[in-house]
Amino acid sequence: MTTPTPQVTELNSRFGIDDALTFDCGLGGLPRAKLKSSEASAEVYLHGAHLTGLRLGDEAVLFLARGAKFAPGSSIRGGVPICHPWFGARAGVRDAPSHGLARTHDWEVVEARAIEEGVKITFGSTFENFETLYSLTLTDHLVMTLDATNRSAEPTRLEQALHSYFRVADIREVELRGLEGTTYLDQLQDRMRRVEGDVPLTFAAETDRVYLETSKPRSIVDPGLGRRIDIETEGARSTVVWNPWADKTARMGDLADSEWPTFLCVETGSVADDALEVKAGASHRLSTTVTTQPLG
Numbered sequence: 143m144t145t146p147t148p149q150v151t152e153l154n155s156r157f158g159i160d161d162a163l164t165f166d167c168g169l170g171g172l173p174r175a176k177l178k179s180s181e182a183s184a185e186v187y188l189h190g191a192h193l194t195g196l197r198l199g200d201e202a203v204l205f206l207a208r209g210a211k212f213a214p215g216s217s218i219r220g221g222v223p224i225c226h227p228w229f230g231a232r233a234g235v236r237d238a239p240s241h242g243l244a245r246t247h248d249w250e251v252v253e254a255r256a257i258e259e260g261v262k263i264t265f266g267s268t269f270e271n272f273e274t275l276y277s278l279t280l281t282d283h284l285v286m287t288l289d290a291t292n293r294s295a296e297p298t299r300l301e302q303a304l305h306s307y308f309r310v311a312d313i314r315e316v317e318l319r320g321l322e323g324t325t326y327l328d329q330l331q332d333r334m335r336r337v338e339g340d341v342p343l344t345f346a347a348e349t350d351r352v353y354l355e356t357s358k359p360r361s362i363v364d365p366g367l368g369r370r371i372d373i374e375t376e377g378a379r380s381t382v383v384w385n386p387w388a389d390k391t392a393r394m395g396d397l398a399d400s401e402w403p404t405f406l407c408v409e410t411g412s413v414a415d416d417a418l419e420v421k422a423g424a425s426h427r428l429s430t431t432v433t434t435q436p437l438g
């Protein structure tokens with residue numbers, strides 16, 4: 143047990159809630175919040191407001207790379223990185239960091255409270271024109287809510303995604319339901335536009351796709367873990383589906399060669415053609431709900 147830093151001591155005194163919400167020094171010595179309800183638990187770092195662990199029932203729902211970096215200015219490989227206020231490469235700005243500013247900056251805790259059957263923590267920060275709040279509500283499931291308010295006098299373009307790395311037994315055995323028949327941009331073919339077939343997605347190679355105008359609930363059906371992960375959204379037009387497969391993994395310093403089969407990214411937000419234009423003074427809410435069910 144490391145000695146708590148003054149920052150962690152202050153966080154516990156201001157926001158701690160018995161064993162429902164405690165703060166400690168996590169990996170890399172970074173301040174971490176630990177959430178606990180009767181049926182679930184979660185861990186989230188102030189760095190990037192990055193959710194790194196989620197257990198629903200006794201099952202780990204998210205993947206976290208063994209070689210993930212926990213250091214100021216670095217993004218953490220796994221969990222749920224927040225891509226905001228842009229996604230991927232920033233249009234027209236060559237050296238902009240991939241996936242925006244939110245995931246590599248420290249957020250503040252702005253509120254924490256016990257709720258019926260669980261706990262809710264809210265982080266805040268400002269990224270360019272957008273005053274941003276991010277809440278995690280943990281009961282027997284998890285709701286992630288990202289609120290962005292345009293504090294400028296001009297309408298402003300916004301892209302965002304909750305870049306969730308879901309843990310699977312073996313991606314070659316899973317199905318992703320809910321995207322049948324939708325249009326997607328294939329990021330491996332210069333964002334060529336294609337239409338998904340009328341059967342659930344299965345995976346046999348590197349996959350990197352931005353599905354547009356998606357609205358139905360999505361489900362990861364995982365026979366290896368005997369479970370289904372259900373993902374429902376509000377205020378999210380896009381679903382990004384990604385797995386690097388073996389060759390790309392070999393080129394990634396924070397992902398071991400053996401890890402690529404054990405996760406599937408299903409990212410929810412508004413990306414590319416689905417980018418938002420937020421009016422001056424207006425807000426946009428993105429909300430994603432994650433539940434799990436045993437496979438019957």
Ligand code: TA6
Binds near residue numbers: 241329350384407
């Ligand atoms: O998930 C879609 C994607 O844009 C992929 O192209 C891949 O780059 C992935 O995000 C991870 O990005 P990162 O910057 O975290 O390595």
